[in-house]
Amino acid sequence: MNKFCFLLLFFLSFTLFGQQNLLPISSYYKDQLLAPRGNSYGLGSSFYPRSEGGYNLASAIRDSSKQYYQLTERLFKKHLFEIKGEGYKMYISPVLNLALGKDYSDSNERRLFNNTRGFLVEVDIMDKFSFSTTLYENQNRFTQYESAYYRTAGERYPNPLDSTYFIDNAVIPGGARTKPFKGDAFDYAYAIGNIVYAPKSFLRFMVGNNSNFVGEGYRTLFLSDNSVPSIYFRTDARISKRLDYTILRSKQFNLLRRQNYTTVEAYYQPKLFSSQFLNFIVSDKLSLSLFEGSYWNVGDSVSSKALNGAYYVPLPFIGGLIANNLNEVNTTSGFQMTYLPIDKLRVYGQLALSNWNSKSIGSQIGLRYYSPFGLKEGLLQLEYNNVPKRLYLSENSSINYSSTNLPSAHPKGNGFQEFVMRFNFAKNRVYADVKSILYLLKDYESGNLIASNYNLTAQTGSIYHQQLELGYRVNKNMNLEIFLQHVYRSTSFTGDRPTNAVYFGLRTGLINHYNDF
Secondary structure (H helix, E strand, O other), X not given: OOHHHHHHHHHOOOOOOOOOOEOOOOHHHHHHHOOOOOOOOOOOOOEEOOEHHHOOHHHHHOOOOOOOOHHHHHHHHOOOEEEEEOOEEEEEEEEEEEEEEEEOOOOOOOEEEEEEEEEEEEEEEOOOEEEEEEEEEEEEEXXXXXXXXXXXXXXXXXXXXXXXXXXXXXXXXXXXXXXXXXXXXXXXXXXXXXXXXXXXXXXXXXXXXEOOEEOOOOOOOOEOOOOOOEEEEEEEEEEEOOXXXXXXXXXXXXXXXXXOXXXXXXXXXXXXXXXXXXXXXXXXXXXXXXXXEEEEEOEOOXXXXXXXXXXXXXXXXXXXXXXXXXXXXXXXXXXXXXXXXEOOEEEEEEEEEEOOEEEEXXXXXXXXXXXXXXXXXXXXXXXXXEEOOOOOOOOOHHXXXXXXXXXXXOOOXXXXXXXXXXXXXXXXXEEEEEEEEEEEEEEEOOOOOOOOOOOOOOEEEEEEEEEEEEEEEEEOOOOEEEEEEEEEEEEOOOOOOOEEEEEEEEEEOOOOOOOOO
């Protein structure tokens, strides 16, 4: 993000639950958003983040407990600073993730830690404008399997002796590229921000630096918040009571440094992303959606090229068909279904197709069952994802379906089957969260969506990831929580050590950081 955009998002800092502002994208808020609460938009667009103005989520997570002291009232229910006047509101709160941990399977006995500090500043102006920004400063030491994944996705520098690249630093999903810290730890910072303008109740314009997610599952086959946030422009339009349409345009990069440059530092290899999402509410129980997401070629690591004019066509499936050139554009097209058979049950699914190749189709099927086993504030989610080996790949590797060397859809990339089980519940402020994931891999090639990765080693086997978290949610509004977490991960691959990590900490969970790959 250039200096102008950074300063704009930093100083025009801006409300989490304002009239038009965007809701946080983390799973906690999404779980609440999709819960059955008589929301008339329960089958609305699943292109996230969504505007708070279209949902009643604020009332759902509002803390109604009675507090007798100003300190506890602010701690449990409000932002640190709240300034309100005629026609505007402003909120300021710290954001953090402070945790210590240990992997008991690590023979090096390294101390694991998260040291994230930052702040959230938000403003609402009248009922048409909302602004938000969050700044994060991080120093983290991760488990060995996480560190290996992040380093593999690191930025590439051209080797002066041949046409290969060497890897430097690392990239954190949902975060940023890094620099070394204390030997085997990582230091990185990033900012997220949005400016939202809604001239009419059915029309909303957004610009900023953020991640997007399309789908109702824990995973998505279309577009996720797995990669690094990027500069974007987005339009949400409610064409009728039953029809929603979203258009997204974004500038992204492969973290390949250009070979020839005259600036102080070589630029990355750029590419542009376009997306259209059409959601049709068939009935009170059923919605059907169409998705198109395309990466467009604007040059390689040596030179730039003119952008194909079809990039600007804001209609689903038209841009890719007009371009009709696999060297120009790499398109993932998709179909989504959401069905509500009973009040507490939400069934969803996706089909993803790469460049209209019927031999490469990904599929998802899942369900969300709210209030299971009589637990009022509970959720049971089951999900299955099947992503074939060639999905998201392009004949021109520079426009593979990835951004900042990370997959743009599923964190695992492609070439796997996945079974997901999530169960969480809360009682007053106490909560429990259980997550189990099983991967089945066949001829899986890690990192095959990175433009410079060649001669990869195929793997066949399984990965099991189990996570249990117990905690106390101090502030529902900011998702401020004290937590104790256990992560167990094992694989069937020879030489892989299991992970058996325990963490204790305090965090504001506004965004997702995936480690279950």
